[in-house]
Amino acid sequence: MKITCRVRGAVWDPETDREAPIPDGLDGSHFEDFALEPYLDEEIADLGVVGGEIRAVVRDGSAAIQIEFHAPEALDDEAIEALREFASDQMSDGIGEHGFDVVLDGRGWLLVPAGGPIEVEQVDDGRYVPPPSAVAIAARDGDLDGLRLALSDGGADLDATHQGYTGLHLAIIYGQPETALLLIDQGADPGKLDPSGDAPLDSCALSSSLDDEDSARVAEALLAAGADPDRVGSTGGTPRILAELRGKPKLLEVLSSRR
Incomplete structure (x- = not known):
């Protein structure tokens, strides 16, 4: 099962110290140094949830920060809410607190969480995920x-x-x-x-x-x-x-x- 957590994002220009329009090439940018699996709460990790890769997505002219997890089987509502709360905490006070640096065509930008609710989507993508040890x-x-x-x-x-x-x-x-x-x-x-x-x-x-x-x-x-x-x-x-x-x-x- 693939579980996607998504929060609205904003692009910040470090040169002007102001919010900026979405630059070309932002969609799909992968922040490889910021996987969240090691930080998962035990109640989530013990369900076999893995991953936590973070990437930028652009949909309908809006930027977002997307976190992708996988699990051996579908999570129930309680687990989904726990994962939503975990993602929210990470974006506000954890790994996403200071935003994510991205370099596009030689210029640096900062993608920051812009607040609002965390959207969570769960779909069966057919990927095999082993059960927890x-x-x-x-x-x-x-x-x-x-x-x-x-x-x-x-x-x-x-x-x-x-x-x-x-x-x-x-x-x-x-x-x-x-x-x-x-x-x-x-x-x-x-x-x-x-x-x-x-x-x-x-x-x-x-x-x-x-x-x-x-x-x-x-x-x-x-x-x-x-x-x-x-x-x-x-x-x-x-x-x-x-x-x-x-x-x-x-x-x-x-x-x-x-x-």
């Missing part, structure tokens, strides 16, 4: 029974992502050591990177939801599974440096023992 969701929620059930499916992908993160990353980020340990024991990739370029060991140090003792427990399991304690992550430091900066002495001790 039961493994990742159970790991994130600390649901051991649910995770064991998901893993009992012989075709379960231990490293499937949900909003860009594997179940192992989510378990660590959300402070769920037992599901993290179960995934490691079952063979989850200890070096899989998250969207920021961090490995699970980095997340052990960075997670404010995983205390020092549990961070150390998970790190021991990761190291035993082959995780690299010397890899430099997105922050420019190794897990050891991050553990020291984050005040996790037990984790630091575990990491230092692998020098």
